[in-house]
Amino acid sequence: MENSRIEKLVIIGSGPAGLTAAIYAARGSLNPLVVAGREAGGQLVLTTDVDDFPGFPEGIQGPDLMNKMRKQAERFNTRFISEDVISVNLKERPFKIKTESLILNSNSLILATGASAMWLGLESEQRLRGKGVSACAVCDGFFFKDKVVAVVGGGDTAMREVNYLSKLCKKVIVVHRRDKLRAQPALQELVKSKPNVEFVLNSEVVEVLGEEKVTGVRIKNIQDGQTRELEAEGLFIAIGHKPNTDFLKGQLELDEKGYIVVENETHTKIPGVFVAGDAADPRYRQAVTAAGAGCKAAFDVEEYLEHMKLPTEGNGI
Numbered sequence: 001m002e003n004s005r006i007e008k009l010v011i012i013g014s015g016p017a018g019l020t021a022a023i024y025a026a027r028g029s030l031n032p033l034v035v036a037g038r039e040a041g042g043q044l045v046l047t048t049d050v051d052d053f054p055g056f057p058e059g060i061q062g063p064d065l066m067n068k069m070r071k072q073a074e075r076f077n078t079r080f081i082s083e084d085v086i087s088v089n090l091k092e093r094p095f096k097i098k099t100e101s102l103i104l105n106s107n108s109l110i111l112a113t114g115a116s117a118m119w120l121g122l123e124s125e126q127r128l129r130g131k132g133v134s135a136c137a138v139c140d141g142f143f144f145k146d147k148v149v150a151v152v153g154g155g156d157t158a159m160r161e162v163n164y165l166s167k168l169c170k171k172v173i174v175v176h177r178r179d180k181l182r183a184q185p186a187l188q189e190l191v192k193s194k195p196n197v198e199f200v201l202n203s204e205v206v207e208v209l210g211e212e213k214v215t216g217v218r219i220k221n222i223q224d225g226q227t228r229e230l231e232a233e234g235l236f237i238a239i240g241h242k243p244n245t246d247f248l249k250g251q252l253e254l255d256e257k258g259y260i261v262v263e264n265e266t267h268t269k270i271p272g273v274f275v276a277g278d279a280a281d282p283r284y285r286q287a288v289t290a291a292g293a294g295c296k297a298a299f300d301v302e303e304y305l306e307h308m309k310l311p312t313e314g315n316g317i
Contacts, residue, residue, distance in 0.1 A: 010035060013114055015112060036080050107308060158183065172197045177222060
């Protein structure tokens with residue numbers, strides 16, 4: 001069903017970037033409509049302790065933070081659609097956004113679609129997903145209480161997973177391809193202080209072992225090619241993220257990894273289309289930087305719309 005209303009602003013995504021943009025846009029009288037997605041809230045809903053978002057001296061749970069941000073946006077009458085975006089048409093004006101049941105028209109657009117966890121690409125990994133293989137410690141960690149698990153990765157994402165799992169599991173084995181971790185020093189120090197965390201460097205997982213459930217992993221040493229098996233009842237993949245931008249191919253310029261190409265902070269090459277958060281940020285990928293980008297995008301949209309003077313019509317959603 002195509003909605004007859006021409007929105008001032010549609011925001012695609014409901015993580016820190018999208019919700020912050022919504023808060024600022026709503027306060028700026030832009031009456032934003034957020035296409036939140038079926039899995040609303042972004043990566044923070046898969047995160048447990050958030051200790052680096054300002055304003056929470058005791059820390060806060062990721063889902064709680066996102067719930068508070070959404071309620072704040074709703075306080076200023078932001079509207080939400082809990083559907084995924086199927087496609088967009090950015091070559092016509094107003095822009096068209098097709099969701100699972102609607103076609104929306106909008107004079108401006110903020111893309112805040114974030115990024116999703118990447119997998120190793122092993123047949124055994126996919127076969128055992130949900131049977132011991134996971135990409136979310138906060139989602140599945142409870143099932144491995146007092147058990148031995150392995151975590152693949154050496155960046156911030158991996159170390160946060162390790163920190164969470166170390167509180168539940170008997171032992172956490174970190175498998176990383178490089179000879180040293182890539183995570184920020186504070187996170188490295190945190191996990192290295194855990195007595196039940198073991199590091200296996202210069203190694204990669206080549207097979208997940210088990211038939212009905214994970215029983216271990218086969219790893220290969222990068223330097224000498226030797227393989228060996230490690231016993232583990234769970235495997236958590238934390239090797240990075242892929243931007244959620246597939247629906248933009250052919251509509252907007254993306255780099256070789258799929259990240260949205262930006263010009264001047266939040267602008268894309270298409271006037272009226274703006275971006276905020278991890279969909280355009282392969283470097284920082286932090287909730288606070290995403291929120292800051294959402295704020296900037298809302299201001300940039302407001303400035304853009306001031307020069308348009310286009311009418312809206314219909315009753316809206």
